[in-house]
Amino acid sequence: MSEKLVKLSKKDFETDQDVRWCPGCGDYAILAVVQRSLANLGVTREKTVFISGIGCSSRFPYYMNTYGFHTIHGRAPAIASGLKMTRPELDVWVITGDGDGLSIGGNHMLHALRRNMDLKIMLFNNQIYGLTKGQYSPTSALGTRAASTPTGSVDHPINPISLALGAGATFVARTTDTDAKGFAAILEKAHKHKGAVFIEILQNCPVFNDGVWDKVKDNAANMQIILVDGQPLTFAGGSKGIRMNANMEPEIVDVGDGPGQTPLSGLVVHREHGSPVYGHLLAQLVQPDFPMPMGIIHREEKTTYNELAIAQIEEARAKQGPGNLQKLMLAGMVWEVGTEGVKH
């Protein structure tokens, strides 16, 4: 049986389990894009593993006809790390949400990214806890009224892109649940990337936080900057762009050569391999003051934890020879007791 020669379709990545998300949940669209993309990428089911934590998004592995592990709240990056270190030939994807990945599992997220563990992490950000029935999350805006905050939340939200960049992630991207094309393009590059991938997916929870991203998604032309490597940051059909002013602040300008307008050459040019400072600048472009950048925000090549760890084992074997247990027992201070007494 050589399954590799058979081109798999989206259907091959679907399981026989009933999908149990609420009607209208953004997760359905994400699932469809991932299933179709894996088919297009030509990966095999057996070498693909989806690992998730706890939350609505974390049910994802049950619906992927690959290997999958639905683990515990926040810990998916840790569990995925152990798998990837020992089985580097596998494609290991991590599915998490804003509560799972940035609250209870914030520590694991930080360390998986800084180690550049070769994991592909998708964070579904709907700014709410869904499975526990609607409490505000670490990405909820200040003042969010939710089950646990009837008079509004009083803590400042975290910016997932900033966190990932700050942790040293080597592939950081953003998309939305409804942008199948943009998401698929990111997935293709993410799959090829060697190292930790962090994709923030702006996702809608129709039950507990309906429409939280509508202003961005419904008005894509004016509220999204589609990132193209080497091209200036523009939106609104190219009529508006982003420029840095003298105070090193980003500002929205009209694009053109006329009076009061800024020529294309005056705009910030997107570089996927740009400096971390630039990446952080993009991360700060958020609604409602700015259109939000979509696509690959930052990319760089760095050694991965898993390849270095394996290299150390190979090096030890090359230098010391494969382990000999008998010799290992004799390491340290050993002496022999003969029938007539003690020998050394």
Added chain:
Amino acid sequence: MATKELEHVVIRFVGDSGDGMQLTGSEFAKSAAEAGNDISTFPDFPAEIRAPAGSLFGVSGFQLHFSSSEIHTPGDAPDVLVAMNPAGLKTNLKDLVDNGTLIINSGAFSEANLKKAGYASNPIDDGSLAKYKVHTVDISQLTMTALEGTELSVKEKTRSKNFFALGLVFWMYGRDPETEIPRITAQFAKKPQFGDANIKVFKAGYHFGETAEVFQTQYKVPPANFAPGMYRNITGNEALALGLVVGAELAGKPLYFAGYPITPASSILHALAKYKNFGAMTFQAEDEIAAIGAALGAAYGGAVAVTASSGPGIALKTEAMGLGIMTELPMVIVNVQRGGPSTGLPTKTEQSDLYQAVYGRNGESPMPVIAAKSPGDCFYAAIEAMRIAVTYMVPVMLLSDGYIANGSEPWALPNLEALKRFDVKHRTDPTDFKLYRRDPVTLAREWPIPGTPGLEHRIGGIEKDALTGNISYDPANHEKQTHLRAEKVARVANEAGALDTLGEDSGDVLLIGWGGTFGSLRQATMSLRAAGRKVTHAHMRWMWPLEPGIAKIIKNFKHVLVAELNGGQLRTMLRATYLVDAIGLNKVQGLPFKVLEVTTAVENVLGGNVPRADGATAARTINA
């Protein structure tokens, strides 16, 4: 010069935590082992790395028991106390036997140091040490003199003084100093100037013993009668690490170890990090939860996975253990117990995590628990834990404790050829594959791993269908699976060998113990039996399921005495399981049992001096 032959000696070195007492003690232990003595060691040090010099709480000690006959413990009370400063003398003198030998570094008995130790007058000359054989030696000054002309700073020279003490005791016990010199050279290979200085001072100490007329007698402890074979000196954590490497080899799988720094478990990680050429992969995770999470991820991928910690870290790992139990993945979780609760006594020993190991998870979540009994036994317990984990597809907890983890003993090298292999087989056949179909004997599910075509499956913490492994909220299925998981663990009892006992199957007192107290209880039982007492010692290795051999004898004795370094955790389990009115012998001082404490308790019980049940718990306790 007279030479006096002794059967055994207990010597304790005490000084500041920066004085190198652990090194002095362990080097002297090696020389005793090398000379053929049976040895047992007890390092006892503060949690602070370099506590303020001269303070009472900064005293670090190392006790060594060496003998020409078989011994199981580091000794109840030192015959010889080497005190490097007043604080060490102050905190340890009460343990020295009457008429014991006291070697004092008089150079450290300055007014300031005496004051820090709370001495109003200098004990060296105020008569308070009259009942001991006191030898005062100005080790500080003699060390400086020995290093005159070297380029070391005063501070660096001072650091060598522990080697003067080592040289002195080498002479006292007739050890060959030439055996030590290569060890010092090797120890300081990276800083040869310190190695040279230490050798100089070591020799000076030895020659001081030889020439100064302070010591009238040299002592000789003849070699013990060991069974012929190869031996090495080993600590529990070293043995445990070796056991994991060998266990992985016996399973035919790579070893994956994930840990997070914690006393007293860290040295297992340190040891394994050096075994990369055996294919062992170690991972220092970001926290305890990540460590067990990574281990579980590796287990899902087919590695033999291990994590190790101590009580507080084990608490953090609890949820992931539950996931391992639910998904039925094999894993070994090592708990090197220390004093608790919370941070407790990080460098001291205790057996108070038994409830945590057996009961400490949410839901109905039994899990096999095995306890090692001695430093060398950590090797075999590690292999056994791994074998059970992969055979029964279940996480297994391996209990050690600070006492056996850091303590050392001569260890007969195992015959690796004789160890039974337990090669892991992963299913590859997709025909009629049901993830939770169980082996009829062990009830283990199969262990298919990612990368295998046709066996793609999803697992997780939600209850699973008893056959397919798909999510199931069916009430009857949940109950069935709960019973199956418990029954699977119960069947591990079939793997327990004969109960480790000394004595008859009936009598006056059944002394039950577990874990690292084995040595004290066995030694106590030997002496009680020699005095004609009808006492049997039963040592439990499997804590869950409860060692089955216990059931057969527990009702055959007039009294059941359960000795533990906790408030009575095993006693409660035994009372609940067997409805016997067991008495507890309990101690929670961060210290192991003394043999005398055990013999006294047994004599009390035999003499009818049995504590009455206290109203609150109906538990009867003797406090050691």
